[in-house]
Amino acid sequence: MRIVIAGGHGKIALRLERLLAARGDSPVALIRNPDHIDDVRAAGAEPAVIDLEAATVTELTEKVMGADAVVFAAGAGPGSGELRKDTVDRAAAKLLADAASLAGVRRYLMVSAIGVDAGPGPDAEPVWAAYVRAKKAADDDLRDRSLELDWTILRPGRLTDDPGTGSVRLAPEVPRGAVSRDDVAAVLVALLDSPASTGRVLELVGGDTPIAEAVAAACAE
Template identity: 80%
Template sequence: MRIVIAGGHGKIALRLERLLAARNDTPVGLIRNPDHAADVEAAGAEPVVIDLENTTVTQLTEKVMGADAVVFAAGAGPGSGAARKATVDRDAARLLADAASLAGVRRYIMVSAIGVDDGPAPGSDPVWAAYVEAKRAADDDLRQRSLETDWTILRPGRLTDDAGTGKVWLAPKVERGEVAREDVAAVIVALLDEPATIGQVLELVGGTTPIAEAVRAVGA
C-alpha cells in the first residue's frame, strides 16, 4: 500500500514510516522543511516537501494522487501559538481531506487527542484551549464526510517516548492515561488493515490487550 502521512517528520510519523516500510508498504512523508528529508528517508519513506499552511488543495491533491490511504499526523507542536493550532491542527486536516477526496483516496486516519469532544477545561491555558478546539473542529469536519471518506479517528492519551509494549486499551471511551508513540504508530498500521474500524472514533492508552486483538475487538 502507498500511505501518505501528513506531518511526516513528527515522532509518531517517523515510527509509522518505519513500520510500514518494514512490511514493504510505500510510506510517503509530507514535510515542510527540506532539511528533514534525510530523516524521512532513513525511516524508509519517500519525503515530499509541501507546506500545508501555504499550499492549495490542487497542489496537495497532486501529492496524494495514487495513494491507498492518508494519515493526518501533523501538528503545530509545542511552542506554537493559538493561531497555528488553527492553521495546522484544524485547517491542514481539512485540506488533506479535501485533497484526498479529489484524488479519489477514501481511507483517512486522523490522529486526534483524547477527550477533545469534552472541550477544554474551564480556566485552561489559552493555547491549550485553542489546540483542543482545533482538534475537535477537525474531527467534526471529518465525521461529516462519510459519503466520500472512509475515516477512522484515533485519539491517543498523553504521548510518551517510552518503548512500546505492544499492548493497549482501545475503545470509543477509555480512562485518560499515557501511551507510547511507538504503540500509537502500531495501532495506526493495524487500523489501516481493518476496514471494520471505518467510521469509528477510538480512544487509546496503554493497556493489557495486544494491539492486533484490540483492533479486531473494536471492529467486531
C-alpha cells in the same frame, strides 16, 4: 500500499513510516522543511516537500494522487501559539481531507487527542484551549465526510517516548492515561489493515491487550 502521511517528520509519523516500510509498504512523508528529507528517507519513506499551511488544495492533491490511504499526523507542536493550532491542527487536516476527496483516496486516518469532544475546561490555558478546539473541529469536519471518505479517528492519551509494549487499551471511550508513540504507530498500522475501523472514533491508552486483539475487539462493537 502507498500511504501518504501528513506531518511526516513528527515522532509518531517517523515510527509509522518505519513500520510501513519494514513490511513492504510505500510510505510518503509530507514535510515542510527540506532539511528533514534525509530523516524520512532513513525511516524508509519517500519525502514530499509541501507546506500544509500555504499549499492550495490542487498542490496537495498532486501529492496524494495514487495513494491507498492518507494519515494526518501533523501538529503545530510545542511552543506554537493559538493561531497555528488552528492553521495546522484544524485547517491542514481539512485541506488533506479535501485533497484526498479530489484524488479519489477514500481511506483517511486522523490522529486526534483523547477527550476533545468535551472541549477545553473553563480554566484551560489559552493555547491548550485553542488546541482542543482545533482538534475537535477537525474531527467534526471528518465525521461529516462519510459519503466521500472511509475515515477512522484515533485519539491517543498523553504521549510518551517509552518503548512500545505491543499492548494497549482501545475503545470508543477509555480512562485518561498515557500511551507510547511506538504503540500509537503500531495501532495506526493495524487500523489501516482493518476495514471494520471505518467510521469509528477510538480512544487509546496503554493497556494489557495485544494490539491486534484490541483493534479487532474495538471494531466488533
